[in-house]
Amino acid sequence: MSVETHAHHEHPDVVGSRNRLGVILLLVADIAFALSMVFVYFYLRGQNVNNMWLPAATADHPAIEPLSSKSAWIVTAICAFGVLSHVYGLRGARAGNQTQLKLGSLVAFIASIVAIANQTNTIASAPFTFTDGAYVSCFYMFAFLNMAHLILTVFISLGNWNRARLGLYTENFWHVDIVRIWWIWMAVSSLLGAFCLSFP
Secondary structure, three states, X not given: XXXXXXXXXXXXXHHXXXXXXXXXXXXXXXXXXXXXXXXXXXXXXXXXHHHOOOOOOOOXXXXXXXXOOHHHHHHHHHHHHHHHHXXXXXXXXXXXXXXXXXXXXXXXXXXXXXXXXXXXXXXXXXXXXXXXXXXXXXXXXXXXXXXXXXXXHHHHHHHHHHHHHOOOOOXXXXXXXXXXXXXXXXXXXXXXXXXHHOXX
């Protein structure tokens, strides 16, 4: 007695649609977390319990001064440039222009590296520690969330550019479209942090 097996492969559009849904559901959780951070920031700032938002000078510590939000806005601007570069590459994929796809993917990958370098410098040069008040805790909360997002973006962008370089997006490019969704959210989350830090 013989057994016949039939391999039924799903259409790439079906697989892409399911993967997009999975990414969107993950983003919903991440968005909820980021928005809760925005709430916590302004709640603690407004309550200023025991004057611990920006503590005054004591015998052991100098007064805590808020950092300029300039560095946060620079990282956000780099992320926005990365979004535009990725969208440029996506348009190339849709038009069948492999050169445009490769160039856009490469520039987006480079932008993610530049952004993570700037974020690392911001964290390393902060003149305070975690225990220096509520503002400082919120600063690090936003900084490390941004860093986590950027680490993922570097990894994702590298993979996207490498697949484009290998010519794997000639017919189905839903991977590139999913990466676009991530890039947009990552830039928006960076913007939320920069916005909050503009109101110390």
